[in-house]
Amino acid sequence: AQSVTQLGSHVSVSEGALVLLRCNYSSSVPPYLFWYVQYPNQGLQLLLKYTTGATLVKGINGFEAEFKKSETSFHLTKPSAHMSDAAEYFCAVSGSTGNQFYFGTGTSLTVIP
């Protein structure tokens, strides 16, 4: 079975500061891991994903995440926050059947000017 835990339902950072959103997963098979972003009144947009290969993956809008198997983590980072980064962020792990995501409960990011 797969599951995802996102630590911190709300994170606030100052504009220009480091963004760190935490995600830990549980999976009985090699995981595929994803981060999605949801802006108000919109659907989810894929930020980045890890399937195989390089453990540090880069996504859109300057975000990146590192897969750490030993820590079962896939934390999302961005060196310098922009006001436009304010949104809800979801971490997800794919299911063993390959057709279903298990999502975390989301982290709401606020950027303070």
Place this chain on the structure above:
Amino acid sequence: GAGVSQSPSNKVTEKGKDVELRCDPISGHTALYWYRQSLGQGLEFLIYFQGNSAPDKSGLPSDRFSAERTGGSVSTLTIQRTQQEDSAVYLCASSYGGQGAVDGYTFGSGTRLTVV
């Protein structure tokens, strides 16, 4: 179409009424997924279609929920005898082939259902 289209974007219904939510996936995407997003919670998987068949409907919460897909394209999620706990945003997503959970889905903007 260029993206996943869902209609209506907002729906307010009275308790006990039936509702139909529509999803029009990206042209050529054979896989289609329905998720439910309740306030303060993550996304809950409802059902997965490959073509017109639903190999995984394990997430449907009760027999009041049903979904169909015709012509390998448009899907309709029907909720009968709606209850207040059905209030949520219903998200549809599609992917090419059955590898959505590898390649990632494309999500629609969702239908916000409010049961009063």
